[in-house]
Amino acid sequence: MAKLYFRYAAMNAGKSTALLQVAHNYEERGQRVELFTSALDVRSGYGRIASRLGLSREAEAYSATTDFEALYRLRSAPSCVLIDEAQFLSAGQVTQLHRIAHLCGIPVICYGIRSDFRGDAFPGSRALLTLADDLEEMKTVCRCGRKATMNLRFDASGQQTLFGEQVEIGGEERYEAVCARRFYTGSC
Known part of the structure; x- marks a missing residue:
């Protein structure tokens, strides 16, 4: 039986590599x-x-207007659908992917982060946490060695910030995966 899977973690846990x-x-x-x-x-x-290990591969880019159900009415069914950066899916797209898994028999595996730099859920992640048939937390560590579950964003001066748009793409220089203690206090 095909399922909708959500494999989630803080940033830099190896989701793209997986x-x-x-x-x-x-x-x-x-x-x-x-x-x-x-x-x-x-x-x-x-x-x-692309992963931080240097692995990379072409993929189809999805946007807010992508209709996954329409795609699979037009295409022959693959053995599996893999989605990176799944936090950027809309709730409607997650419902489409859930339907594809259950009505078309195609496993759909989504990889993404749960929450943003303010600790708020991304819409796609919220929907995946609700609809996914299988949830798997992937692990990474904070610099103190505790499990990292949160993501910090830094401003231009290197200070933690809780302000700005939810989506601001940046790499390791702008974000850090941290434990909850560091997220709330600034230290481990």
């Missing part, structure tokens, strides 16, 4: 996968999934 490994495993067995990433994330180029 996604690329799953794609490799399917393809090594002669099965076709389709990869998607958010059109908002252009850190490694438009429509490109």
Whole structure:
């Protein structure tokens, strides 16, 4: 039975690496996968999934207007759909992916972060936490060694900030995965 999966973690936990490994495993067995990433994330180029380990691969970019159900009415069904940066999905898109898993029999595996730099849920993550048939927390660590579950954003002067748009793409120089203690107090 196909399911909708949500594999989530704070930033820099290896989500993209894990996604690329799953794609490799399917393809090594002669099965076709389709990869998607958010059109908002252009850190490694438009429509490109890249890990910090140096692995990368082309993917189809999805945006707020992407209709996943319409795509799969027009395409032959892949063995699996893999979605990176799933926090940027809309709630409606998550519902579409849930329907694809259950009505078309296609496993859909989404990778993303749960919350933003203010500790607020992303709309896609909130919907995935509600609808996903299987939830898996991927782990990473704070600089103090505790489990990192939150994401900090830094301003131009290197100070933690709680202000700004929810989506501001940036890499390790702008964000850090931290434990809850560091998130709230600024130290471990």
